[in-house]
Amino acid sequence: MKKIIGTTRVVFVGRMLVFKFPRINLREIKNLLMSEISLFFEYSKRDGFKKHLSSHIKKKLELSKHLKTSAKEKNLSRGLRVLPHRRYEFVALNVEMFGGFMANWNEFIFFVKTRNKFLLPTYFSFFGLINIQKRGNVLNWKDGDFFVFLQNNSKIKDQIFVDAHSFDNPQNFCLDNGKLKMIDYGSRHCRSFIMENWEQIQNNFPRPSKE
Numbered sequence: 324m325k326k327i328i329g330t331t332r333v334v335f336v337g338r339m340l341v342f343k344f345p346r347i348n349l350r351e352i353k354n355l356l357m358s359e360i361s362l363f364f365e366y367s368k369r370d371g372f373k374k375h376l377s378s379h380i381k382k383k384l385e386l387s388k389h390l391k392t393s394a395k396e397k398n399l400s401r402g403l404r405v406l407p408h409r410r411y412e413f414v415a416l417n418v419e420m421f422g423g424f425m426a427n428w429n430e431f432i433f434f435v436k437t438r439n440k441f442l443l444p445t446y447f448s449f450f451g452l453i454n455i456q457k458r459g460n461v462l463n464w465k466d467g468d469f470f471v472f473l474q475n476n477s478k479i480k481d482q483i484f485v486d487a488h489s490f491d492n493p494q495n496f497c498l499d500n501g502k503l504k505m506i507d508y509g510s511r512h513c514r515s516f517i518m519e520n521w522e523q524i525q526n527n528f529p530r531p532s533k534e
């Protein structure tokens with residue numbers, strides 16, 4: 324069984340099935356935790372504990388508010404539902420601790436809820452601790468070429484930026500019985516783009532010459 328280490332998950336690729344586990348890097352978690360704590364104390368020393376704590380909380384609340392409003396503004400320009408980010412998706416320590424579990428869980432839920440034909444089936448998840456997915460033949464396109472293909476087959480060119488991380492990597496896609504499908508749909512942000520554009524993308528995918 325081949326082992327592949329992704330950004331948030333460790334994947335074991337078998338002949339028919341794939342097993343995905345959250346990637347837990349204890350050393351990285353420890354380093355990030357130590358750095359957050361030491362930064363907090365450094366600023367507390369400079370500004371005073373009480374003052375720093377209240378400005379710390381205020382900034383966190385402002386950031387969450389900003390993320391919500393900026394998501395609404397982007398909805399209009401992209402004609403898509405853009406979701407505000409959650410903490411586990413963009414704060415280093417949170418990504419490191421919860422990113423893999425949430426990617427697994429989001430992937431399973433999106434598949435179960437939609438049964439969309441563009442998604443390579445995820446058969447099982449135990450609360451994100453382990454996911455079992457069908458095995459696909461990963462694409463070997465060049466990053467840029469595939470991104471442009473997706474962009475050219477979306478209703479509005481800007482829509483792909485709703486989740487550039489998921490869409491700019493051809494290795495997040497595969498061929499399954501000759502059809503283009505997505506392997507890594509663990510990010511909530513890829514959903515609206517897929518639901519809006521998947522049919523055109525799958526139908527226009529050139530095969531098998533570029534496979």
Ligand SMILES: Nc1ncnc2c1ncn2[C@@H]1O[C@H](COP(=O)(O)OP(=O)(O)OP(=O)(O)O)[C@@H](O)[C@H]1O
Nearest residue numbers: 327329330331332334341456457458459494506507
């Ligand atoms: N169902 C599958 N069939 C074949 N290969 C797979 C499958 N699922 C994952 N892989 C391989 O494992 C790699 C990592 O998996 P995946 O993208 O799901 O994890 P990830 O941690 O979310 O990755 P990243 O964020 O780095 O894209 C994929 O790029 C692909 O090469």
Ligand SMILES: [Mg+2]
Nearest residue numbers: 329494495507
């Ligand atoms: Mg991936």
